[in-house]
Amino acid sequence: MAEIVGAYFTSHVPAIGGAIHRGDQQTPYWKPFFDGFPKVHEWLAKVKPDVAVVFSNDHGLNFFLDKMPTFAVGAAAEYRNADEGWGLPLYKPFKGHAELSWHIIEQLVDGEFDVTICQEMLVDHAISIPFELAYPEAKEWPVKLVPIGINTVQHPLPSAKRCLALGRAVHKALEGWQGDDRIVVIGTGGLSHQLDGKRAGFMNPDYDRFCLDNLASNPDALTQNSIHEIVQLAGTQGVEVLNWIAARGALGPSALEIHRNYHIPISNTAAATLLLEPA
Amino acid sequence: MATQSSSGSPPEPIPGTTLFDGEAARRGYALNAMCYSFNSKENRDSFVADEGSYMSRFNLAPEQREAVARRDVLGMIAAGGNIYYLAKLAGIFGLSVQDIGAMQTGKTVEEFKQFLLDQADEA
Numbered sequence: 317m318a319e320i321v322g323a324y325f326t327s328h329v330p331a332i333g334g335a336i337h338r339g340d341q342q343t344p345y346w347k348p349f350f351d352g353f354p355k356v357h358e359w360l361a362k363v364k365p366d367v368a369v370v371f372s373n374d375h376g377l378n379f380f381l382d383k384m385p386t387f388a389v390g391a392a393a394e395y396r397n398a399d400e401g402w403g404l405p406l407y408k409p410f411k412g413h414a415e416l417s418w419h420i421i422e423q424l425v426d427g428e429f430d431v432t433i434c435q436e437m438l439v440d441h442a443i444s445i446p447f448e449l450a451y452p453e454a455k456e457w458p459v460k461l462v463p464i465g466i467n468t469v470q471h472p473l474p475s476a477k478r479c480l481a482l483g484r485a486v487h488k489a490l491e492g493w494q495g496d497d498r499i500v501v502i503g504t505g506g507l508s509h510q511l512d513g514k515r516a517g518f519m520n521p522d523y524d525r526f527c528l529d530n531l532a533s534n535p536d537a538l539t540q541n542s543i544h545e546i547v548q549l550a551g552t553q554g555v556e557v558l559n560w561i562a563a564r565g566a567l568g569p570s571a572l573e574i575h576r577n578y579h580i581p582i583s584n585t586a587a588a589t590l591l592l593e594p595a
Numbered sequence: 596m597a598t599q600s601s602s603g604s605p606p607e608p609i610p611g612t613t614l615f616d617g618e619a620a621r622r623g624y625a626l627n628a629m630c631y632s633f634n635s636k637e638n639r640d641s642f643v644a645d646e647g648s649y650m651s652r653f654n655l656a657p658e659q660r661e662a663v664a665r666r667d668v669l670g671m672i673a674a675g676g677n678i679y680y681l682a683k684l685a686g687i688f689g690l691s692v693q694d695i696g697a698m699q700t701g702k703t704v705e706e707f708k709q710f711l712l713d714q715a716d717e718a
Contacts, residue, residue: 376679380631401633401683471616512678515611516696519714544606581711584692
């Protein structure tokens with residue numbers, strides 16, 4: 317029987333990739349953020365996942381406004397990074413787990429989540445950076461990938477309530493999976509930040525703390541705000557917390573927080589790292 | 596029974612904030628399509644070689660062309676630009692998200708970086 321070993325959440329600011337590339341992890345600016353990761357490494361070495369179900373948002377690499385799925389599930393044998401517009405070194409490719417992807421897709425659609433099915437999907441820094449942080453020494457990723465994309469770009473966005481329900485439907489699918497995989501659920505992005513407009517640079521530690529304090533024990537609390545209210549509270553790109561909310565749903569009904577790190581600022585972002593285990 | 600969304604008045608605008616909604620997505624389509632094309636180095640090089648003809652190829656509206664020519668990020672957003680795509684254009688201009696933040700908020704880059712750091716003290 318498959319086992320869900322836990323959930324890992326972290327921010328995916330592109331600048332983190334630059335810091336890793338330059339080896340800046342121990343510089344005064346970056347150390348408080350990277351200090352959140354030894355515990356993640358220990359935990360992953362202990363629970364040994366071999367597949368990751370990752371909730372994240374595309375940043376104009378795989379999807380453009382011509383076709384913008386609200387929820388998209390990857391069902392590929394392999395996922396590659398590509399030039400995101402800045403000519404940076406490419407991130408390592410991922411092996412897919414197409415059988416599990418199709419199982420999730422079938423179960424989701426059966427549960428009336430009519431997702432977009434992607435047999436080809438480029439993955440951007442939103443997936444690669446959390447893996448670089450989690451497995452800094454890896455020559456190739458030790459887990460297979462099932463990527464689930466949530467539209468955080470083009471409004472109307474799915475509500476927090478709907479994203480939590482999506483996650484819970486993924487959990488149900490994982491519970492029914494007959495493979496013997498050890499599954500880690502991952503949510504990436506956030507927390508509060510805003511890149512655009514006269515309010516650029518906005519962060520909100522109070523709201524971030526509310527999200528972190530409730531994610532394990534009472535995730536429904538995060539669904540009480542509309543998308544408009546979440547933008548107001550978390551910033552235009554802070555809506556990436558939707559990825560965290562969905563991932564929390566996929567972890568299962570009850571959860572225990574085992575690690576948390578929160579640091580302002582990383583680039584323009586309030587950065588957070590969190591580990592939860594099923595309880 | 597009326598739903599909340601149809602019976603309630605539209606939510607209050609958030610100061611200094613544009614939600615990238617359908618109206619913006621329609622208005623900004625050409626500009627965002629051009630920015631999306633910058634995932635290719637060949638396209639970035641073509642833009643740098645001749646900005647004007649590259650913008651013509653994507654049928655940018657006059658206000659979009661002017662905002663790009665002026666490196667006016669707020670103008671690009673007003674013309675329907677979305678920051679996820681505009682970030683690729685900013686990369687061509689060598690602008691970081693702190694540079695863009697400073698431009699939009701009327702701060703110097705140092706002031707904007709300090710503004711970010713100061714929020715740590717309030718956390």
